[in-house]
Each structure stands twice: as structure tokens, then as C-alpha cells.
Amino acid sequence: MLLLKDLPKYDTLQRFADRYAEMDVSAVQTFLMLLRVASDVIENLDACLARHDLLQGRWWVLILLMREQNLTASPSVLADKAGVTRATMTGLLDSLERAELIERIPNPDDRRMLNVRLTEKGQQRLDEVMPDYYSRVARVMEELSEDHRQLLMEMLSNVGSRVDLLGAA
Numbered sequence: 306m307l308l309l310k311d312l313p314k315y316d317t318l319q320r321f322a323d324r325y326a327e328m329d330v331s332a333v334q335t336f337l338m339l340l341r342v343a344s345d346v347i348e349n350l351d352a353c354l355a356r357h358d359l360l361q362g363r364w365w366v367l368i369l370l371m372r373e374q375n376l377t378a379s380p381s382v383l384a385d386k387a388g389v390t391r392a393t394m395t396g397l398l399d400s401l402e403r404a405e406l407i408e409r410i411p412n413p414d415d416r417r418m419l420n421v422r423l424t425e426k427g428q429q430r431l432d433e434v435m436p437d438y439y440s441r442v443a444r445v446m447e448e449l450s451e452d453h454r455q456l457l458m459e460m461l462s463n464v465g466s467r468v469d470l471l472g473a474a
Contacts, residue, residue: 370423
């Protein structure tokens with residue numbers, strides 16, 4: 306993924322707007338900043354998780370399982386919750402199973418299917434990662450008051466509700 310490190314200045318964007326009448330300079334400038342921050346978050350989250358010998362996809366699967374009351378879910382439910390294909394989920398589960406962080410178990414309702422369960426080793430890995438992760442998130446967000454955090458959540462929710470317009474036909 307290409308990460309734009311050098312955001313254009315306002316006057317550069319204004320030159321683009323002179324060429325493209327549809328362009329709202331402020332909207333583009335804000336959107337590019339959102340993309341910049343999001344890519345920085347992803348890049349640095351990857352670095353944090355790498356210190357714990359985890360990749361982001363595997364970490365999310367472990368967290369999704371930990372969220373379940375019985376630490377168990379079907380691969381298709383996990384794929385839906387993670388927003389990935391079932392094939393991608395199978396690859397993630399294969400690697401987690403090799404590392405003994407999850408186990409595949411028979412589905413009690415349908416013997417043809419398997420469920421996935423977080424193992425004790427998987428829970429221990431999360432118990433090692435999560436305090437570091439939560440501490441880092443707190444430091445990133447400490448400059449925002451609770452009111453500003455709520456406002457940011459509302460603003461991001463508003464933007465998030467419309468991002469499908471980027472891909473709409």
C-alpha cells in the first residue's frame with residue numbers, strides 16, 4: 306500500500322481546484338489528512354503487534370474469539386465480523402492453529418462443520434499484547450478531552466456513513 310507522506314499544501318490543492326470545478330479544497334484537504342492519520346495508525350499498530358510476534362489479521366481473529374462468551378465462533382462468522390473472505394479467514398486460522406493459538410473443534414449442532422476456539426496459549430498471547438496496546442492507545446489519545454473524543458467519534462461516524470460514495474457506481 307502506498308502511504309502518502311507528503312500532503313499537498315492548500316495552494317497546491319487550489320491549483321487542482323482551478324482545473325477541476327468539482328473539487329472542494331477544504332474537503333480534499335481534510336480527507337487527505339484523515340487518510341494520512343489512518344495509514345500512520347495502521348503502520349504503527351503493525352509495529353506494536355510485531356513486537357509481540359503477531360500480525361494485525363491474526364490479532365483481530367484472537368480478539369474476535371475473546372469477545373465471544375465461550376471463546377468460540379464459526380469461521381464464517383469470524384470472516385463476516387473481520388470483513389474478509391472465507392478463504393482469507395481460512396489462511397488466518399491455519400496459521401493461528403499452527404501456532405496453537407486457536408483450535409478447530411466439532412460444531413455441536415452440525416457434525417459436518419467446525420468451530421474455532423481460542424486456546425489457553427492464545428489467551429496468554431492476548432494477555433501479553435493487550436496491556437501494551439491499551440497503554441499505547443491511551444498515550445495517543447491523551448491530548449483529547451473526553452468531550453473532544455466524543456466529538457471525534459461523531460465526526461468519524463458521519464464520514465464513515467458516507468464512504469461508500471467513493472466506490473458507488
